[in-house]
Amino acid sequence: LRILVEGQASLWFKGxxxxxxxxxxxTEPAEVTVVAPDPxxxxxxxxxxxxxxxxxxxxxxxxxxxxVLLKLSRIEGLALAPLEAMHVGRPAVVTPYSxxxxxxxxxxxxxxxxxxxxxxxxxxxxxxARDRGLLEQLxxxxxxxxxxxxxxDDAATAFANxxxxxxxAPEPDADAAQRDLxxxxxxxxxxxxxxxxxxxTVHWYQRALAESxxxxxxxxxxxxxxxxxxxxxxxxIEDIKATRAYRxxxxxxxxxxxxxx
Amino acid sequence: xxxxxxxxxxxxxxxxAGLDGRYEWGSAATIAPDTGERPPAAATIxxxxxxxxxxxxHWLAGPAAGDDAAPRVTAPAGEGLWSRALxxxxxxxxxxxxxxxxxxxxxxxxDLKRREAVVGQLTGGGVAAEGVHELTVERLAAAATVAFLxxxxxxxxxxxxxxxxxxxxxxxIAPRCRVAFGLLAGTDHLAADDDGGVVQYAHAVSxxxxxxxxxxxxxxxxxxxxxxxxxxxxxxxxxxxxxx
Numbered sequence: 001l002r003i004l005v006e007g008q009a010s011l012w013f014k015g016x017x018x019x020x021x022x023x024x025x026x027t028e029p030a031e032v033t034v035v036a037p038d039p040x041x042x043x044x045x046x047x048x049x050x051x052x053x054x055x056x057x058x059x060x061x062x063x064x065x066x067x068v069l070l071k072l073s074r075i076e077g078l079a080l081a082p083l084e085a086m087h088v089g090r091p092a093v094v095t096p097y098s099x100x101x102x103x104x105x106x107x108x109x110x111x112x113x114x115x116x117x118x119x120x121x122x123x124x125x126x127x128x129a130r131d132r133g134l135l136e137q138l139x140x141x142x143x144x145x146x147x148x149x150x151x152x153d154d155a156a157t158a159f160a161n162x163x164x165x166x167x168x169a170p171e172p173d174a175d176a177a178q179r180d181l182x183x184x185x186x187x188x189x190x191x192x193x194x195x196x197x198x199x200x201t202v203h204w205y206q207r208a209l210a211e212s213x214x215x216x217x218x219x220x221x222x223x224x225x226x227x228x229x230x231x232x233x234x235x236x237i238e239d240i241k242a243t244r245a246y247r248x249x250x251x252x253x254x255x256x257x258x259x260x261x
Numbered sequence: 262x263x264x265x266x267x268x269x270x271x272x273x274x275x276x277x278a279g280l281d282g283r284y285e286w287g288s289a290a291t292i293a294p295d296t297g298e299r300p301p302a303a304a305t306i307x308x309x310x311x312x313x314x315x316x317x318x319h320w321l322a323g324p325a326a327g328d329d330a331a332p333r334v335t336a337p338a339g340e341g342l343w344s345r346a347l348x349x350x351x352x353x354x355x356x357x358x359x360x361x362x363x364x365x366x367x368x369x370x371x372d373l374k375r376r377e378a379v380v381g382q383l384t385g386g387g388v389a390a391e392g393v394h395e396l397t398v399e400r401l402a403a404a405a406t407v408a409f410l411x412x413x414x415x416x417x418x419x420x421x422x423x424x425x426x427x428x429x430x431x432x433x434i435a436p437r438c439r440v441a442f443g444l445l446a447g448t449d450h451l452a453a454d455d456d457g458g459v460v461q462y463a464h465a466v467s468x469x470x471x472x473x474x475x476x477x478x479x480x481x482x483x484x485x486x487x488x489x490x491x492x493x494x495x496x497x498x499x500x501x502x503x504x505x
């Protein structure tokens with residue numbers, strides 16, 4: 001199964017790491033490509049090819065090279081990548097992030113897997129790898145979804161109409177907005193206090209850790225000095241043992257009454 | 262294709278994670294595990310280990326031990342899982358009435374001693390609080406905030422009933438977890454590292470409920486993917502498509 005993971009890995013909410021890990025955990029053979037807006041910053045993934053910085057035609061070609069799009073984001077505003085993939089007839093396996101349901105219907109145009117569900121994601125991918133009939137069925141559903149999606153001109157017209165509608169509507173209640181703002185400020189104040197308390201604790205541990213490191217370095221330095229002294233003392237003892245006087249003394253002890261050699 | 266689902270659950274699990282009715286994908290009925298005659302169904306899901314209960318899937322509230330005899334197990338943690346997930350939130354919870362103005366904090370933990378200590382600190386600080394070992398829909402309806410105590414040792418697992426709390430627009434104070442199932446600490450819930458953190462957050466939320474109202478708004482949004490009629494629909498279709 002050729003799997004395309006779309007997203008900038010450096011953005012935590014894109015779930016790129018989790019997607020690559022799930023693809024690598026599959027039982028069925030799979031090829032994985034990560035496509036990112038900035039491939040230089042995407043890093044490297046064992047067993048996966050990284051491409052990116054592509055123009056629309058390049059992106060369409062990458063989507064078409066793969067069987068399925070894997071997108072395990074936590075948050076999105078729109079299911080943009082699945083919609084793009086669907087325009088070339090590729091279904092998507094996605095988490096239920098905000099906006100996913102505008103494009104992906106489970107079992108119709110893709111598969112939806114729970115957040116952080118690696119076993120479920122691996123199972124879904126293996127199922128697609130084994131069941132090419134399901135893959136074809138989802139691809140057909142993907143094309144149907146894409147055909148229903150408005151084009152750029154339709155979307156621009158709808159947006160312009162929405163803005164005109166807002167402009168023509170009565171002005172919103174400024175007092176209510178002010179009250180909401182005050183509540184938000186209070187909330188951030190309380191959370192800020194809590195964060196400050198936590199930060200104090202973190203700083204205390206950081207200071208304690210730095211102090212422990214200093215003590216460890218001091219002890220290590222002391223240990224090194226003691227090691228040197230021990231080596232010197234050992235050498236001195238060996239030197240003494242090598243002297244004739246010492247050897248004579250040892251030999252003479254044997255003749256002291258009551259002493260054994 | 263219409264799919265019929267039977268859910269086997271005791272009263273507590275049924276109230277929070279059950280489903281009854283007809284939906285676009287089929288129908289669902291929640292019955293007690295010891296019900297003699299089960300309705301015909303395309304798939305049966307047991308909420309709990311239910312030893313000896315025959316079901317296509319066992320959906321556990323806690324980590325799977327790994328020695329479960331069931332062929333397919335869903336749980337928030339564990340080895341050999343069919344799926345790693347929290348439990349669905351019953352649809353009716355999304356329409357639950359807001360909490361009463363004097364509603365307090367519900368502290369949920371199996372550890373009686375810690376539970377009582379946290380409740381004691383809260384009530385000592387003038388915050389209405391009650392401790393229970395298990396969440397039920399009645400307790401949830403009576404509370405404004407639900408706090409699950411973190412593990413004292415080792416990594417905490419997100420409580421399987423967290424989506425039910427968020428669906429009901431109650432404040433959720435949960436343990437800080439590495440695996441949070443899409444929930445965002447500081448946005449839809451508050452994440453506490455220890456019992457002291459639970460007390461601080463519960464106190465702040467109770468003193469300034471309006472300031473923390475946004476958490477319940479985002480919480481309800483975060484609970485949507487866990488809506489029982491949506492989640493069970495997907496699961497039953499997978500169970501039928503992937504016979505064990």
